[in-house]
Amino acid sequence: MRAHHAFAAEFDVNRPIKLRGIVTKMDWINPHSWIYIDVKGKDGKTVNWMIEGGSPNVLVRLGFTKDALPAGSEIVVEGFQAKDGSNRGVGKSLAFADGRKLFLGGSAPGANGEPEK
């Protein structure tokens, strides 16, 4: 598989992140969607992070609308931070605070149920 951009150049495997935050917006764009979350730091200050996700086109075809992840939702993101140390990361695994998946299943193939043949 050819990645259409060099994730290894962009994100740092030595900077794992686990963030809990409130969604401020989601950009349903290609080639990658972006989820913005307000994260409260240990110092009490709120910082806005942007988290890179996958192409939203299949989600749209499956009937997920832009309301699927409304602003104000609390989510948990596990992933890796940008190499340049900015408040940006890739969202390896995304879930609502109550443990529900954001969209589809996250780990195994066929996470969407029976694959169509």
Add this chain to the structure above:
Amino acid sequence: MTGRYTLRSFPALALAALIGLTLPVAGETPLRTADDQPDLQGIWTSATVVPLERPVNLKGKEFYTEAEAAENTKRVLGISSWERLGSQAEVHYNMSQFGLDLSQEKIALSLRTSMITGPDGRIPPFTPEAQKRLAERAARNRGHQFDGPETRPLQERCIVFSTEGPPMLPAAYNSDLQIVQGRGYVAIVQEVIHSARIIRTDGSAHLPETIRQWLGDSRGHWEGDTLVVDTTNFTDRTAFRGSTASLHLVERFTRVDSETIRYEFTAEDPATWVRPWTAQLMLARIEGPILEFACHEGNLGLPHTLSGAREAEKAAEASKAVK
């Protein structure tokens, strides 16, 4: 294979003929357009488990039995996108969260062990000229892959993906295309990433040699029920599989049934391969719609990749200074 409309509703059919549309008749599959040409129209996926090149251990075996194909399909679909990503997997989002894993897509079934046809099933060797050219290009690029936007691949820059072609190959996901036919043309739009190729079927000749196009210049004609498309006039920018601007492609589209198109291409470039080679894949009908990909809008991948490369350089410089 030919099909004909049953004249169930004359006024509707006349209207359809007037505006050049196909009119599905209840209970029948229309396989010809109002112009009485084979109908390739619709939305199709090229997603497949069949690799372009045959695994070397299967040399000489062009087709699986049905049981072997089912087994192989199960095996391939069991490989998650994550595993396919290889070394990039660690710092990549999980694709199945977004429905982008191959197991989450409709695929066309095939008994082929490779898209490339013939006993070998592999791309022919490069000519000595091509080997030299590609080695020189690699040497020039080494250490410069992250200099700036122009040193990044065309797909990272949202210009064109290598899978768009022509020839068309499956994309990693959203491997969808739409075919539209009218008088004198067939148009193909691919979701990934946005090319709209116009194939002239009006009998006109190719553009002059001095005019080059990113997608080449495509001219098609019908041979029985097959659309045969001849494409030349490429630039040297897309360099399909290391080829040059003198790439010559012949593609064949045949509607085999209401749900399937057989797509075949033959690639020829004496400046690149010692002989032409042919590949075949099945396109399966899907519901659509094709969604706009629009990757220029907010494609932060490119500036972020370059920013990460600058950071890596700084870090390398810093560690050198420390020594």
